[in-house]
Amino acid sequence: MLSPGEPDPWRELATLVAYDRSGFEIFAEGEDADFIYAIDEGVVRIVRYVDNGQRQILAFMMPGDLFGLPDNGTYANTAETISAVRLYRLPWHNLIQRMMEDPQLQLNLLVRVADDLHRAQRRIMMLGQQSTSQRLAALLLEFAGHREFYDDRDGHLRLPINRVDVADYLGIARETAARAITRLEREGLLRRIDPKTIQILDIAGLRALQPAKAK
Amino acid sequence: MLSPGEPDPWRELATLVAYDRSGFEIFAEGEDADFIYAIDEGVVRIVRYVDNGQRQILAFMMPGDLFGLPDNGTYANTAETISAVRLYRLPWHNLIQRMMEDPQLQLNLLVRVADDLHRAQRRIMMLGQQSTSQRLAALLLEFAGHREFYDDRDGHLRLPINRVDVADYLGIARETAARAITRLEREGLLRRIDPKTIQILDIAGLRALQPAKAK
DNA sequence: CGCAAATTTGAGAGTCGTCAAACATAGTGG
DNA sequence: CCACTATGTTTGACGACTCTCAAATTTGCG
Incomplete structure (x- = not known):
């Protein structure tokens, strides 16, 4: 995690880039993989x-996560913003060079x-073995694990994604x-407030x- | 790949271990991850x-593949032999030490x-998006990509796994x-010789x- | 040759995908 | 401010596919 306290080898080397809107394509599958990205704020799919x-x-x-690993020099996937996002962007050749000098990095x-x-x-397990209910529960728990979306006092979970995203994630x-x-x-495990807000009534369940x- | 020609940083550091039988457990989920393994010969699931x-x-x-990556100090999965297997086994602390001195490694x-x-x-794509036929085709093509199983002259594919393995792989x-x-x-794409031998009639199909x- | 294990096939129940329609929500322009 | 529209979500109906239970068949090996 890119927590403020710890020494952060990424932050000092990278340039900050920001996307204000959701649904923006950061990079696309097949493009030359010139940069690696770290999330400072926001969500990327x-x-x-x-x-x-x-x-x-x-x-x-989520914040702290890295993405944009090259596969034979190109991106294997597409990355899109889901919310307003602030990213650290670092050229790969730059990082490789630094890593050669710094094994810890x-x-x-x-x-x-x-x-x-x-x-x-874990996703392979989810898609290969779990039922639809189990997959959905896994998704909810995944987002509920982040303070920015879940308030465990009132149990309100504010999803940053719509139903199509939920479906395409769960297969x-x-x-x-x-x-x-x-x-x-x-079954009494949750209650819908509005489409993107769900009150979790029984997180143990x-x-x-x-x-x-x-x- | 651990091809004989290329310089091989793993081989010289590791000890060779061999399993003669199939169905042997190399390590189990949850155990302390003391070793990393590289396959010299045979198949591991x-x-x-x-x-x-x-x-x-x-x-x-398959031969050349590495497995046994620790997740917080323990193995996240279980590794089992599918055939007779010869492995290179290397203590993790040993590897870490060497890597600190040798960034290339x-x-x-x-x-x-x-x-x-x-x-x-790719497996997530397979489990999330592909039909049963597509998944099976992907499995067949995966094994057909290895000379040790597939003879492209007569199209004979010799699977090292049984139907339960096929099913548990495809979900x-x-x-x-x-x-x-x-x-x-x-549909004329293949022909069964015996349960573990399949003649591929139309690999393009x-x-x-x-x-x-x-x- | 015979037996245990593995594989294949059959039948029925349950679940999911698709097509369609109803409903809710948010934003827009009158 | 309200009606209207576009978008997103939910529900219904039905067909298709998969899982489960069961039985038939085949395979591999002693």
């Missing part, structure tokens, strides 16, 4: 488009990429996403939906 | 078990982990996996099933 018009959201990136990046891998593996149709919310509401490790 | 008895195969690791690891991340992202039931093979056979990038 990492997506991939398929020719049949479908879209999969691979991840939501490189280790820092390695740990972050490894963490991204583990997050991706389901938007109607199915809406119905999944209805189901959790009927949501967690109980999540599959536990076995063996 | 990376799996995660869920308490309801379900299992998801996250990846099949560390960059080598970074690239490999980044590659794992991109593979995981479907084993009956559905069997039916998916039947369907591709009925399998590739055509794969979704193309859009935008």
Whole structure:
């Protein structure tokens, strides 16, 4: 995390770039991967488009997260703003050069990429093994883990995304996403305030939906 | 890849370990992650078990692949042999130490982990967006990309895995996996020789099933 | 050759995707 | 200020697909 207290090797090397609007494309799949980005504020979605018009959201990136890793010199995914966003942008060649001189910095990046891998593996578990309710609960808990969206006093969760984003993240149709919310509401786990605001009534119940490790 | 020709920083540092049988557990989720492994020969499956008895195969690791990345000091997944396997095993603290002295070595690891991340992202696309037929085609093409399994002269693909592995990799039931093979056979794309041997009749047709990038 | 395990097929129930329509919300212009 | 419109969300109906349970069939090996 880019917490203000810790020494921050990224901040001093990077230039700050800001996007005021939501829905802006930071970079697109296939473009030359010249920069790596770190989020200072706001939310970014990492997506991939398929020719049949479908879209999969691979991840939501939050403050402190890094994105823009090259795959053979080009971006493997597209990055789009979901809110107003402030980013640190750093040229790759610049970073590589610095990392060659500073193994600690490189280790820092390695740990972050490894963490991204583990997050991706959790998503594979989610898409391969969990039901629609479980996936939705996982998404809600993911956002509820961030103070900027969740107030645990009144249980209000303010989602920065719409239903299509929810659906494309969970790998389901938007109607199915809406119905999944209805189901959790009927079961008393949450209550809809408005489409993007959900009051979580039983967060332990949501967690109980999540599959536990076995063996 | 650990091809014999290239300079190989791993081989010289590691100890060779061999497993003769299939179905052996190399390490389990939750254990202290003391070693990192590189495959010299054979196939390993990376799996995660869920308490309801379900299992998801996250990846099949082939010769040249690295696995055993720690997540907060412990393994996030379980690794099991699928065939007889020969591995290079290297203590983590040993590797870290060497990487601090040799940035090139560390960059080598970074690239490999980044590659794992991109593979995981392709799996998210597969599980989130593709139909059963498409997933199966992707699996077949994945193994067909390795000479040790696929003979492109006669089109014979020798799978090292059984139907349960196929199903747990694709995130479907084993009956559905069997039916998916039947369907591709009925469509003339392949022919079953025996359960683990499949003759691919139309590899271009399998590739055509794969979704193309859009935008 | 025979048996245990793996694979395939069948039938029925449940879930999801699609098409359509109803409803809600926010912003716009009169 | 209000009606109106565009957009986003929810609900309904129905067909398609997948999972589960069960049985038939095949395979691999002793």
